[in-house]
Amino acid sequence: MAGGDAVPQILTALKETAMTRRASRLVGLGSLAVYLCLLSPAVASAQPAPFPLDDKLASEPAPWTVPGKWGPRGNWGRWGEQDRRGMLNYLTPDLVMKAAGLVKQGKVYALGEEMHSDVPRAITPSRFGPQTIIENDGYDRVTQPGQFDPKRQQGAASFTIMHNHVGTHLDTFAHIYRENSLFNNMPPPKPVGTVHGDAASVKFMVGRGVLLDVAKYKGTDPLPRNYWITLEDLQNTAKAQNVEIRKGDILLIRTGWRKMWDQPGPDGRVDLAHRQYLQPQPGVGPDSLAFFNDMEIVAIGSDTAAVEWNFPADPGYTRKAFGGFQGLPLHVDFIWNRGAYIIEILNLDELAKDQAYEFLFVVGPLLFRGGIGVPINPIAIR
Numbered sequence: 001m002a003g004g005d006a007v008p009q010i011l012t013a014l015k016e017t018a019m020t021r022r023a024s025r026l027v028g029l030g031s032l033a034v035y036l037c038l039l040s041p042a043v044a045s046a047q048p049a050p051f052p053l054d055d056k057l058a059s060e061p062a063p064w065t066v067p068g069k070w071g072p073r074g075n076w077g078r079w080g081e082q083d084r085r086g087m088l089n090y091l092t093p094d095l096v097m098k099a100a101g102l103v104k105q106g107k108v109y110a111l112g113e114e115m116h117s118d119v120p121r122a123i124t125p126s127r128f129g130p131q132t133i134i135e136n137d138g139y140d141r142v143t144q145p146g147q148f149d150p151k152r153q154q155g156a157a158s159f160t161i162m163h164n165h166v167g168t169h170l171d172t173f174a175h176i177y178r179e180n181s182l183f184n185n186m187p188p189p190k191p192v193g194t195v196h197g198d199a200a201s202v203k204f205m206v207g208r209g210v211l212l213d214v215a216k217y218k219g220t221d222p223l224p225r226n227y228w229i230t231l232e233d234l235q236n237t238a239k240a241q242n243v244e245i246r247k248g249d250i251l252l253i254r255t256g257w258r259k260m261w262d263q264p265g266p267d268g269r270v271d272l273a274h275r276q277y278l279q280p281q282p283g284v285g286p287d288s289l290a291f292f293n294d295m296e297i298v299a300i301g302s303d304t305a306a307v308e309w310n311f312p313a314d315p316g317y318t319r320k321a322f323g324g325f326q327g328l329p330l331h332v333d334f335i336w337n338r339g340a341y342i343i344e345i346l347n348l349d350e351l352a353k354d355q356a357y358e359f360l361f362v363v364g365p366l367l368f369r370g371g372i373g374v375p376i377n378p379i380a381i382r
Contacts, residue, residue, distance in 0.1 A: 064337035075184075109351050121166035122305035127165055164372060167345055174197030205341070207249070250300075257303055300343070
């Protein structure tokens with residue numbers, strides 16, 4: 001073969017070899033893709049469910065659909081047809097005396113957040129922080145300009161505009177209702193003249209408070225995003241703290257999520273939208289509802305925006321419990337079914353620091369007639 005003819009033939013052979021290898025490679029990749037497609041359903045089925053207790057509760061009836069012992073629902077009729085206070089009736093003078101016996105040091109803890117225009121809250125921007133405005137100029141005017149005398153008299157007054165469900169607050173019965181009725185078959189709220197399920201009906205809450213520092217027990221402070229706090233978590237936390245959950249208690253659950261409100265944005269600057277805080281928050285799962293009912297839990301509170309799991313709701317997840325109920329099961333069961341109370345956005349850090357796990361718990365809410373929800377500053381005394 002002449003040298004000039006050999007070179008093109010060699011190049012052609014090399015090209016054919018490369019094309020054959022490329023084709024083989026493509027066939028191999030295609031086969032792999034088909035294999036992975038066939039395998040993926042099996043892999044997916046082998047993956048553990050993200051919330052196994054949610055799947056377990058899928059076929060269970062919602063507790064508020066089961067007829068009550070005294071009436072059509074949970075605690076309806078238990079304290080009479082005209083009752084407006086629900087589980088607060090369970091806190092008898094005897095239980096209050098026992099709770100008062102927990103005071104040994106005289107130390108007092110304020111559990112409310114300070115109220116200001118950027119107080120922690122959810123469902124923004126409709127739920128805006130308090131706007132406090134000074135009335136006039138402080139009452140230090142005199143009848144004629146230029147005659148101001150600071151030694152004569154000075155004073156000030158202000159008025160405040162706010163949403164009732166921002167900062168630390170108590171959910172009242174009118175906040176959650178179904179089938180056009182509040183707890184105990186009371187009439188639903190109306191724009192003017194609401195007198196059922198309002199803040200004025202609460203009057204006071206005094207009893208034994210129990211702090212369950214789940215964040216400390218789990219060794220993660222704060223708890224992870226959208227973490228389901230199980231009944232087992234609550235019971236194990238109580239055991240680790242050497243504290244007993246008793247009938248008629250007011251349970252306070254610490255997740256550590258409070259610190260997320262002031263987390264900076266991705267650029268390291270102040271995040272006015274508070275995106276870290278407004279993720280789906282850790283909270284109590286609905287597997288605990290039967291236990292709360294059996295233990296006659298009067299109120300439950302937390303350092304989160306809703307106390308319960310999956311709030312704000314994860315848009316990529318569909319709830320399974322109770323036939324796929326997409327509302328807030330703890331809210332419906334506590335408030336509407338049982339006549340119990342929910343306290344949101346608490347500051348539990350000082351209690352946790354002192355490991356103060358049981359104490360006298362006191363709330364004296366503003367007696368807002370018609371108020372659906374009410375800002376509070378609960379007090380713990382030990």
